Structures are given as structure tokens and as C-alpha cells.
Amino acid sequence: MNGTGFDVLSGLLKSTIRPSENSELKLGWNGTSDGWNEVSGGTPVNDVDLEANTFTARYNITDENKSWLDLHVNASYNKTNMEMTSLVPQNRFDPVTGLPIVLPSGSMSTFDVGTSGIDIWNTSRFETAGIAHELTYGGDWVGDDVETDGVAGGASFYTPSGKRDVSGAYIQDKLTWDWLEIIAGLRYDSYKLESDVGETSGDRLSPRITVGVSPFETASLSGLQLYGTYAEGYRSPSLSETLISGNHPAGVSFPILPNPDLKPEIGKTVEFGVNYKHDDIVEAGDAFRFKAAYFNNDVDDYIDGVTLSAFDPTRGCPFGPGIPICFQYQNFAEARIRGFEMEAVYDASWGFAGLSASIIDGHTISYDGERADLVTVPSSQVTGQLGFRFLEDKLTVGGEVQYSGKPKRNPVAKDYTLVNAFASYQATDNLKVDFRADNLFDVKYTNPLNASATVVVYEPGVTLKLAATMRFGG
Numbered sequence: 001m002n003g004t005g006f007d008v009l010s011g012l013l014k015s016t017i018r019p020s021e022n023s024e025l026k027l028g029w030n031g032t033s034d035g036w037n038e039v040s041g042g043t044p045v046n047d048v049d050l051e052a053n054t055f056t057a058r059y060n061i062t063d064e065n066k067s068w069l070d071l072h073v074n075a076s077y078n079k080t081n082m083e084m085t086s087l088v089p090q091n092r093f094d095p096v097t098g099l100p101i102v103l104p105s106g107s108m109s110t111f112d113v114g115t116s117g118i119d120i121w122n123t124s125r126f127e128t129a130g131i132a133h134e135l136t137y138g139g140d141w142v143g144d145d146v147e148t149d150g151v152a153g154g155a156s157f158y159t160p161s162g163k164r165d166v167s168g169a170y171i172q173d174k175l176t177w178d179w180l181e182i183i184a185g186l187r188y189d190s191y192k193l194e195s196d197v198g199e200t201s202g203d204r205l206s207p208r209i210t211v212g213v214s215p216f217e218t219a220s221l222s223g224l225q226l227y228g229t230y231a232e233g234y235r236s237p238s239l240s241e242t243l244i245s246g247n248h249p250a251g252v253s254f255p256i257l258p259n260p261d262l263k264p265e266i267g268k269t270v271e272f273g274v275n276y277k278h279d280d281i282v283e284a285g286d287a288f289r290f291k292a293a294y295f296n297n298d299v300d301d302y303i304d305g306v307t308l309s310a311f312d313p314t315r316g317c318p319f320g321p322g323i324p325i326c327f328q329y330q331n332f333a334e335a336r337i338r339g340f341e342m343e344a345v346y347d348a349s350w351g352f353a354g355l356s357a358s359i360i361d362g363h364t365i366s367y368d369g370e371r372a373d374l375v376t377v378p379s380s381q382v383t384g385q386l387g388f389r390f391l392e393d394k395l396t397v398g399g400e401v402q403y404s405g406k407p408k409r410n411p412v413a414k415d416y417t418l419v420n421a422f423a424s425y426q427a428t429d430n431l432k433v434d435f436r437a438d439n440l441f442d443v444k445y446t447n448p449l450n451a452s453a454t455v456v457v458y459e460p461g462v463t464l465k466l467a468a469t470m471r472f473g474g
Helices: 240-243
Strands: 004-020 023-040 043-062 070-086 090-093 098-104 108-128 132-151 161-177 178-194 199-213 224-235 256-257 265-279 287-307 324-345 351-364 371-373 378-388 395-405 414-426 431-438 463-470
Touching: 161 240, 178 224, 178 240, 199 265, 351 395
Parallel strands: 256 324
Antiparallel strands: 004 023, 023 043, 043 070, 070 108, 090 098, 108 132, 132 161, 161 178, 178 199, 199 224, 224 265, 265 287, 287 324, 324 351, 351 371, 351 378, 378 395, 395 414, 414 431, 431 463
């Protein structure tokens, strides 16, 4: 289609420095400069330019003679700048007044996002009374600084400016004794959001415990482990969920209300499962791995978008220009997600075969007890993979079939099946070539995680990827 091409320029640099025999520093940069047109009705309407740069640093020091020392420090910084320029006049609505306006040709919206992060942890290994310990402790921090600008009714409306800081500290001990394994941990999380609209903050302490048993000693069952986990998690609301404010500028006009009182989500997960591994089943050197789990995830104060009626004065939705509704992110009393996951892999000298599957069901419950299905959670997924090795394991070729079932009661999503192929060739010890072809039959599909109950976002058609990896030096 005319105007749907992409101009992509990207680069990647990696460096590894070893200051000592037991330490390593990895530095990296990944950058891209992309340009494309947004198309509506077959006509380009917006010109988009995107520049993104990510810098990373990873440091690790460990010492076999000092079991208490296994230190990791990961730091990163990402800077993203995007400019969107209208190519034609566009009918919009003023986000302040809600009245119709025309976005002139040449109007620009800018997005400037900076994200910094650091994660530090250390693992100490020791024994007490015959019990082996792996004690891990550390902390992390992520900060977002978002600045957007543009004319009234432009795309910058959807991303409010502001700052977000999310930090945490944690401690976890893995205890191993004969057939028994216990993992116990505690994590502290805090967050703070700030903008011209308002600010909000919160914190919480979240526990986790896992118990695994391997009670069998026979050769065929020694690799079987049964486990159970209880864990709690904490997700702070985003800037857009909390602080977006004004009248919807495109399509139709209606107020979008901020919610500085939005509560963070608190997840409580119970999981039971089995892990199994066994080698030398059919031939010497082969391996079979299997794992299956059932999980029950209850999310208190679940965050989702809500449509409010202007005819109900108790909902705080004002009358104004446009249609008589409002949109606001609100907390639900609970979201419940139930699921089963399974994965099996067999690896041998001739190749490998794998099968994975998941079945998920999810719904929300409002504070007044009303239930509604989650429409962006795939109800079922099954993937089968088969690969073969040739030329003394230098050449690997194979394919996979992926099936995804649409979420319940999602009126726009559909079931879809994709067929993919892959190959890799180890030409020399220092040169490897990889090839992958996704969606061989050019299926037109939408990923429910990237769509909604009303909007279809189609994924790419046939995608071909070719990569070469070359190693220099020792």
C-alpha cells in the first residue's frame, strides 16, 4: 500500500572488559532512527520520526574462595524522542473546550521519554546444620521522565508529561536439604508519580514462599519434583492511567478524567506444579524435560478503563460538547485469572521436539459485585516445535506451529494459527548465521494483548529475519 513503508537505521555495540579473573564488565549500546507514515483510508496522514538510544552496563564479581561474594550490578538509560507531523489537515476536538477544530497541515506533536534504572544484588552461599543456603539480597530503582508537547488536539494529549519513581528492596533465602527445597523471600516496593495535574505515592511489603519436594530415589523418578508457591506482587499505576486529563481529541469528543486517587494493584498468586527431568531415555546423551503448573492469580484493586454516563450524577461525569460519556481509569475490587501451563521438550543427537500449551480464564469483579470477562487475555495457546540437526550438528533446520484462541466475549478478536520456520548454520567456530521466517502463510491476525474489545490492531504478515554473528579474538 502506498505510504506504508518504513525507513530503519539501527546499530548495536557490545564490549566486555575483565578487570580481574573473577570479575566482568559488559557495556552496550543499542540505537535506532526510524521514519514512517501513518496511513488512514489509504492516504498518509502523519509523518513519524523516532530516535531511541539505550545504554547498558552490567558488572559481576564472584570468588569461589569467598562464598559470600557473588555481586551483580546492572544499570541502564534509555532516551526516546518521537516527532509526529501532520501531512494533511485533520478534524479534531480541542482537549480543553471539546469544540471542533482543524489540525493544520504541518502541526507537530513531540514525545521525549527518559528512563533510568539500576539493579544491585548479591548472593551469599553457606551451610548451617547440614542445610545449604543461597541468600540473595538487593535493591532496584526505575525512574521515568516524560515530556510531551504539541498543538491542541494533537497526539501528545494521550501521553501526559510527568515523572515516576519506582524502587524496591528484597531479601530471599533458598534452603536445600536432601529431598526438600524451600525459597522464602520478602520485598518492599514504593512509588511516586508527579505532574501538573497532581501527585500520588504508595508503598508495600510483599512476601513469597515456595516449597519443593523430590521424594523419589529410583532412577526413573529421581528427577521428579512437586512444588507449591504463594507470592504477592505490587504494581504502581502509570502516568497515563493516573494523570491523563481533557477531552478526547480524535473521532468523537468526550471528557477523560484523571484519577490521582488510583490505588496500586496487589497481586496474590497461588501456584502448584511439577518438574521432571530424565536423561538417556532412548539413546545415550538424550534428555527429556517436562513442567506443568496450575496458577490462581487474584489482583486486588485491579486497574482498567471505565466508561461513565453523564446521565448518572453520582459518577462525576459532566455534560459538555460531544457524546454524553466520560472515560476514567478506576480500580476494580478484584481481577481473577486462572490458568494451566505445560511445556515438554525432548532433545537428542538427531534434533529436538517440543510442545507447550496454556489455558487461561480471567474476569474482573467490581466493588458492587458485577462480573466482566477480561477481553485481552488469550483463552488458549498451543505451540509445537520440531527441529533436525545435520552436518555434524553444524546445520539446524525446523519449524513450529502456533495456535492462539481468542478471549471470551471479545467481539473483534479471532482464533488464529501461525506457521514459522527457522534455520541456523555454524559455519566456523567464530561465525554463525541464523534465519527465521514468521507467519509463512501470511495470516491476517490480531494479538489480543495489543488490541482491545473495540479496536483491531493487525500484526505483520510474512516476516523474514537474517542475522550473522561473528566473534573476534580469543
